[in-house]
Amino acid sequence: MSDITLSVKGLRKVIGKRVIIKDLSFELKRGEVFGFLGPNGAGKTTTIRMLVGLIKPTAGSIHICGLDISKQFTRAMRHLGCIVENPELYPFLSGMDNLRHFAVMLSGTGQERIDEVVRLVGMQERVNDKVSTYSLGMRQRLGIAQAMLGRPDVLILDEPTNGLDPSGIREMRAFIRFLAEEEGLTVLVSSHLLHEIQLMCDRVAIISKGEIVRVDSVQALLSREERLVWRLMPYESGKSILSNRTPILNEEEETVTTVYSEREAGEWNRELVEAGVRVLEMNRKLPALEDLFLELTGGESID
The missing domain is CATH 3.40.50.300 (P-loop containing nucleotide triphosphate hydrolases)
Structure with a gap:
C-alpha cells in the first residue's frame, strides 16, 4: 500500500x-x-x-x-x-x-x-x-x-x-x-x-x-527562519553597523532582529565590540508560525 x-x-x-x-x-x-x-x-x-x-x-x-x-x-x-x-x-x-x-x-x-x-x-x-x-x-x-x-x-x-x-x-x-x-x-x-x-x-x-x-x-x-535578537548600547550605532552586514527584520523596544547565521554571528559581534558598542543581549529565536505566515504572505491576515 x-x-x-x-x-x-x-x-x-x-x-x-x-x-x-x-x-x-x-x-x-x-x-x-x-x-x-x-x-x-x-x-x-x-x-x-x-x-x-x-x-x-x-x-x-x-x-x-x-x-x-x-x-x-x-x-x-x-x-x-x-x-x-x-x-x-x-x-x-x-x-x-x-x-x-x-x-x-x-x-x-x-x-x-x-x-x-x-x-x-x-x-x-x-x-x-x-x-x-x-x-x-x-x-x-x-x-x-x-x-x-x-x-x-x-x-x-x-x-x-x-x-x-x-x-x-x-x-x-x-x-x-x-x-x-x-x-x-x-x-x-x-x-x-x-x-x-x-x-x-x-x-x-x-x-x-x-x-x-x-x-x-x-x-x-x-528552524529555517531562525532569528537573532540583539540589545545594544548605544542602540542607533549598533543598528547601523548590523544593517551594513545583514537585513534588519524587526525593531521593537530598543532591540533589533536579524537573520541567524552561525558562521557570521560571531564576526558581527566582534565588529560591534571593536566599534565600542556593548552587546547587552544576543539571543537566538525561532519565530512562531504566525510570524512566518505574515512574512510569507506579505502581512495578509488569515481568513
Whole structure:
C-alpha cells in the first residue's frame, strides 16, 4: 500500500478571466496531519472544494489513494471523508439516527460500524440525545463520526476548531492527532488558528494569491527562519553597523532582529565590540508560525 494517499499535481482553477488557483502541487502521506493555511481570498476554500469533488478544476490532477477523481470519481471518494465548513446534521434527530441515516447511503455500512465510530469519537453517553441539545464541540465530533463511516483513508476538516472554547480546542487537537497516529488516517486541516496548527500538524502548506509559497514540516519551516535578537548600547550605532552586514527584520523596544547565521554571528559581534558598542543581549529565536505566515504572505491576515 502506497504511503501517498492524496496527490495534487498542477491544479489550476480559472473563473471567467480570473485565475483563482495557479498550478498547485503537493502530496499527503498516510498517518500525517497536514495543515493548509491561507489568507482571505488566497484560494484555500476553492482548493478544498476541488479536492472533495464539489467543483471541477480547470487543469491538473487529483489522486486519492492512486485513483484519479476525474476518471474514477466514485471509487476515489470512497477513500475520502470530509467536513467542509459545518457538519450537515439534522438537529431534530438523535446523533444515532443521524448516523443511521447517512450509513444507509454507504454500501455495507451497518450498526457495527456505526457503534465503532461512536466509540472512536467518544460519543457513547450522548449519541441517543437530539443533536439540538449538543454543544458545538459535540456536533463537530458527530460530524467527524459521520465522515468516517465509510472507513476513509483521507479526512479533510475545514476549520474543525471553529467556535470551540480552549478546552474544546485542546480535545479536538488531541483527537485529530489520535486519528493520524493510532488509526493511520491522513488528515488535512484548514484553520485560522496558527498556534493550533503549529501544535497539531506534521507538515504545513501556506497558500497566497492562488499559489503555494512554502510547504514543509513545521519544524523545518521554523528552524529555517531562525532569528537573532540583539540589545545594544548605544542602540542607533549598533543598528547601523548590523544593517551594513545583514537585513534588519524587526525593531521593537530598543532591540533589533536579524537573520541567524552561525558562521557570521560571531564576526558581527566582534565588529560591534571593536566599534565600542556593548552587546547587552544576543539571543537566538525561532519565530512562531504566525510570524512566518505574515512574512510569507506579505502581512495578509488569515481568513
